[in-house]
Amino acid sequence: MKITTPLLAALILGGRLTITGTAFASEQVVSNQVTSESVPSDQANQETSALGRLALALSAGNDAMRPLRGSQTEYREKDRLNPPIPDMECDVDRIVSYVSCYSSVIGTREEAGDLFTRFVDELQSTLPSDRWRKIKDEPRINSIRSYIYEDQHSAAHIDLDLIARADSYMVTIFGWTATNPQL
Numbered sequence: 001m002k003i004t005t006p007l008l009a010a011l012i013l014g015g016r017l018t019i020t021g022t023a024f025a026s027e028q029v030v031s032n033q034v035t036s037e038s039v040p041s042d043q044a045n046q047e048t049s050a051l052g053r054l055a056l057a058l059s060a061g062n063d064a065m066r067p068l069r070g071s072q073t074e075y076r077e078k079d080r081l082n083p084p085i086p087d088m089e090c091d092v093d094r095i096v097s098y099v100s101c102y103s104s105v106i107g108t109r110e111e112a113g114d115l116f117t118r119f120v121d122e123l124q125s126t127l128p129s130d131r132w133r134k135i136k137d138e139p140r141i142n143s144i145r146s147y148i149y150e151d152q153h154s155a156a157h158i159d160l161d162l163i164a165r166a167d168s169y170m171v172t173i174f175g176w177t178a179t180n181p182q183l
Helices: 004-036 046-060 062-068 109-126
Strands: 069-072 078-081 089-093 098-102 132-136 143-151 157-164 169-176
Touching (some): 046 062, 109 143, 109 157
Antiparallel strands (some): 069 078, 078 089, 098 169, 132 143, 143 157
């Protein structure tokens, strides 16, 4: 009986270490895919990297969003997007796993249009064309211009809008993982 108890304890401990190691390793694989493989190495631009990482994580689902979670915001259910997208304030919702990004308020339509066009160009050059398709480019309610991209394999979405306010403009980007319906 004395030999069996230590052997049983060693087997249980070994099993727990194996399970923990496997979970840690799978999280590391997802993290490495999101941070290393999301953008070709010749595209060193931080903005492209952030958009590419975001698209890859959205395609892969909720678990792949974990490495993109930065510090908590003042809203308890949201974290900052890490790495950030330049010129955007982005949050990742912890419960539903969607990303919401807002530019600061822009005074002229031309400046806002330039920012919108820059993000459209970045998305089109970053998103793998064999997976991501532009499915709609008609302005939605309260928008001047809109683009919606969908990952054909996972049904993840990225929506980009140029919104007119009373006397200013704003650019927004929303992203949904494949497991969440479009809100």
